[in-house]
Each structure stands twice: as C-alpha cells, then as structure tokens.
Amino acid sequence: MAVIAWKSIYETGIVALDNEHRGLVQEINRLYEAVRDKRGEAVLADILAMLEKYTVDHFQHEEKLLEEYHFSGLAEHQKIHQELIDEIQEFKKRVTSGTEDLARELLTFLRGWLLEHILKVDKEYGAFLESRGGRFIE
Ligand SMILES: [Fe+2]
Numbered sequence: 001m002a003v004i005a006w007k008s009i010y011e012t013g014i015v016a017l018d019n020e021h022r023g024l025v026q027e028i029n030r031l032y033e034a035v036r037d038k039r040g041e042a043v044l045a046d047i048l049a050m051l052e053k054y055t056v057d058h059f060q061h062e063e064k065l066l067e068e069y070h071f072s073g074l075a076e077h078q079k080i081h082q083e084l085i086d087e088i089q090e091f092k093k094r095v096t097s098g099t100e101d102l103a104r105e106l107l108t109f110l111r112g113w114l115l116e117h118i119l120k121v122d123k124e125y126g127a128f129l130e131s132r133g134g135r136f137i138e
Pocket of ligand 1: 062077081117121122
C-alpha cells in the first residue's frame, strides 16, 4: 500500500467537486502515513471528525447539483452517500477499543470506498452535469 496519487481518471469533470475529492484523498493519505508510522491512534479521532463534516458538506454539494440539474440517478446516489455516513458512525462507536487496528481498518475501508465511489458512482454524473452546467458550475 502506498499514498494515493491523484490521477486524471479520478476526475468527474466538475472542477469544484473534483477539488473536494482531492481534499479527501489528501486526508486519506494523512491517515495512511500515520498508520504506516504506527501512530494511527493519534489521528483516528481527528480523521473521523473530519469525515463527519466532509460527508455532510461534500455530499450536500453533490446532491444539490444533481437535484438542480435533474439527474435521474439522484435517489440512488443519495442512498449510497447515506451508507457511508452510517459506516462512519459505526467506526466512531468503536473508537474506544484497539484504535491502532481500527485506524488501519478505517484506512482500508476509505481507500476502497473512495476509489470505487469516485470511479464508478460519481463518474456517472460527471458527463451529465458537464453537458448541462459546464465544468465550472458550483
Ligand atoms: Fe458521490
């Protein structure tokens, strides 16, 4: 496992959303470095707090655009977002025990989730929004 290097294939084409995705990749890389250096425990609470805020802000942003431009897959997309919000809450509940292992588990989960979500789910709205609102819609 190594840090995630941002690749153009991760881009949805919507600049504002891509910037938010890049921000999340940076945070996951921060967690990666901490886990690698056996200090996952020290950053775990901080990363979970960041994720709680990020999921609200970023998901609302995405959903607002999908709604505004009448994207037909909105409900399905919202469901997938809610699943991540629920997962984060589950991790939070477990923070009291075995936090070094938990940090590692969170890292594996986030990397998988993010790459899968950006590459498959978010990509579906990319071309759609770009053709209607352009790449600089906010
Ligand atoms: Fe999404």
